[in-house]
Amino acid sequence: MKNSNRLIMGAAISLAAILVAADHTKHRLPTPVEEQEQITEQSNIVIEGEEDASPCSMNIESDNEVSSPCGFGD
């Protein structure tokens, strides 16, 4: 497939996916619960440990010296 056709198709998929999502998808989300409120028998709980960890780290294959709260990992 030519690059230009690929781009057009990609854009179409892209737009279609968003258009579908933009409508009829407004549903109230469950309220997040703190760890101690969580039902203990739920098997897929991952408890995050250190308070000073980076809050959004992926934490896999980590090459960073400080852990991150929003990185990859658990």
Added chain:
Amino acid sequence: MGEQNLNPVLLCLSNNLQIQAQKKYPEGLLQFNETGWRAYYHCHANKDDINHLFEEEHGHFHLFVRHTEHPESWSHVVALSMDDMGQPLRWFMVNHWVTGETWLTAPLLSAQLHDIPLTEQNTLLEQWLLSMLALYKDDINALLVLRDHSLNIKHSHGDIKQDREYYLLSELAIKLQHKLEQVLAE
């Protein structure tokens, strides 16, 4: 997604009606068919939590990209805030300490945005996230530049990228309907 009475966050939760603060969803992260992207969703329950960035936010997706030249390394590209109804609220950039992966400057990360793998091989949620990235590519590039600029003008006694005083570096409110109308008009 609409036909299934779902939205991106419910899809990510596998329609689970319980969500735990801080936990990353889905388990094992979104893998994007091994095309060099990863993402997860999480939220912070406590509204006073420093990590709870926006009052109207339910949680946010974090998107990461694998380096083309160093495939063992990953970098955070952008985060996508979602509201209580599962709708996109804003894009935002965070400081390095927040995500901790390998730091790339704006030009290097922008280069990664040139080749977003829009393919039906990805799950519906993955397609939606990548479509949002593609739709807002120019805005995200601008946010990356603003992120780096923001770091340059802030002051810190140590490494500014590890300074916990600085969390949020740049952000952009999302008006999806308006954006789509813009694109369709072009």
